[in-house]
Amino acid sequence: MxxxxxxxxxxxxxxxxxxxxxxxxxxxxxxxxxxxxxxxEYQPRNFTVIPFLTQEEMNEYVERSRCIISHAGVGSITNCLERGKPVIVIPRRKEWGEHVDDHQLEISKVFQDNGYVAVAESQAELQKLVPCIEELTFQPYVRKQSDLISSIKNYVNSL
Structure with missing residues (x-):
């Protein structure tokens, strides 16, 4: 799936x-x-859609999947990477009214440059990636601690 x-x-x-x-x-x-x-709003001809899922339901679908095709939302991407799933990212574009700016292009580039995901911006790229996604080598994703959390921990440890 x-x-x-x-x-x-x-x-x-x-x-x-x-x-x-x-x-x-x-x-x-x-x-x-x-x-x-x-x-x-798009009604697919060939697959099932569910508008909204709980986090638990989302995690169940991620676990059952061979791979994920995702928008470039940080939470969506990291949730899948933490479960060891290969992710193909399709960033939303401002020019097509898919978001207010092109921050998803920037997010997808950072994840791709770090070797965590593959990015597809066209039909040709998606069709090339889907059949071989499991054969590609990705870097293991490890969530990095934020500077704020590090600062709080350092302060608490200094007491």
């Missing part, structure tokens, strides 16, 4: 679902696809 995630912000991400539908119709994706659709 492939699990697709678009998050819960009030922006639809129709383009991502269109890319997945096209990959299924091209025979690139032959397995079941389930998607957390949020506010996305």
């Amino acid at each position: 492939i699990f697709a995630i678009v998050g819960t912000q009030r922006f639809p991400f129709n383009r991502m679902f269109e890319l997945i539908d096209e990959a299924i119709e091209a025979g690139i994706i032959e397995e079941e696809v389930v998607a957390q659709s949020g506010y996305t």
